Amino acid sequence: MQKSRLLTSCVAVVSLITVSGCVTDPNTGQQKVSRTAIGAGVGTLGGLLLGGLIGGGTGRIIGAGIGGLAGGAIGYTMDKQIKELRESTAGSGVDITPTDNGQAILVNLPEGVTFDVASAALQPSFRATLDQIAQSMNQYPNSLIDVYGHTDSTGSDQYNQTLSENRARTVANYLTMQGVSAARIRSQGFGETLPVADNTTEEGRRRNRRVEIKIVPISQDQVQAARQQRQ
Template sequence: MNKKSIAALILVTLLTGCTTRQNATTGEQEMNTATKAAIGGAVAGALAGAATGKKNAAIIGAVGGAAIGGGIGYYFDQQEAALRQELLNSGVQVIRVGENELQLIMARGIGFDTGRYNLSSSIFSTLNGVAKVLNEYPKSSLVIIGHTDSVGSSESNLTLSERRAESVADYLIRQNVKSGRLSTLGYGERRPIASNNTTAGRSANRRVEINITAN
């Protein structure tokens, strides 16, 4: 990176600041997504601008790249905070997988009886909360993934997991989440998060996960 690009990056870093958030797992402070994305966008923009050879192009590119990157990062920071607030005490885990990706693990918030894919009315309020936030943040796509315990054949469990994902997708669509944002997938019994040797473990494995990514 040449001197102009470095100067542009320093300028944008000073303009954006270095905002932190508390890691939900460790409790430690970490740089938030908006700041990381802004710096990443600044680097890309500065390099692209510098490559043109035009006067001040690196600085202009860095500022523009930071605005784009920071905007996406800020959007996901806000969406994550809204989901955590809405799903507080619901049993749903909200996990930051990547800079622009969230994962909702509904092991306790959404449970299924062995061999069943229909939704219990007891989890409607949880899904209503998810749908509410998704409708407030429409610039994201969702992959809904179904899982099962190990009871039954692997073939039937694969089909069952797909139907569980589709049940959640259908419910979210009825809550006005646009169908074009949703896709479904089933993994059957292949990705347990607990032991299938216990009742509690099998219950946890009968779950749905929702991956939320930038649209």
């Protein structure tokens, strides 16, 4: 019963945002749900969002000393960070998109520009791009960061799992070395279990070999809730 009421409440909030929060994307001219409007509803939906983070969010918020963003500022801040990330990584092969229904930013690092085949060592030529991504994270400190490693289906399950974990850890460690608080970052490998394309084709396998960085802005309400849970 409680789960049902929670689901109903979330649907109601999403419906309200969808009706009242549509704007025109300045880059495409298309109508979309405003992330500023979504930000105003983060207090209600935040628990679901934090539940999707590696290891949850409460301890990480407290450990990182995050102050949080005002709910109405989250959308504007996300749009600004996305724009700046796209500009600073242009031509690198990195893809920057909103994710989690506009609640987070996904930075997709394809294998071809990040790692050599079957290796978890960063390509030296890619470090400058990852420096730009780390700089953005330091400039926008009110967020938690998940790093996910993925492979294609070639090779054994265990090999792919280990490779994905090592690559995710390599990226997470590099971000920490560039000054991003380690308390904000978690990494996890998923092996071949979460493909985004068909593993029966070379193009599909290429797309599946990737590391993803999810940047999740944190609101002041979420910070307050985390502190209360720790009391």
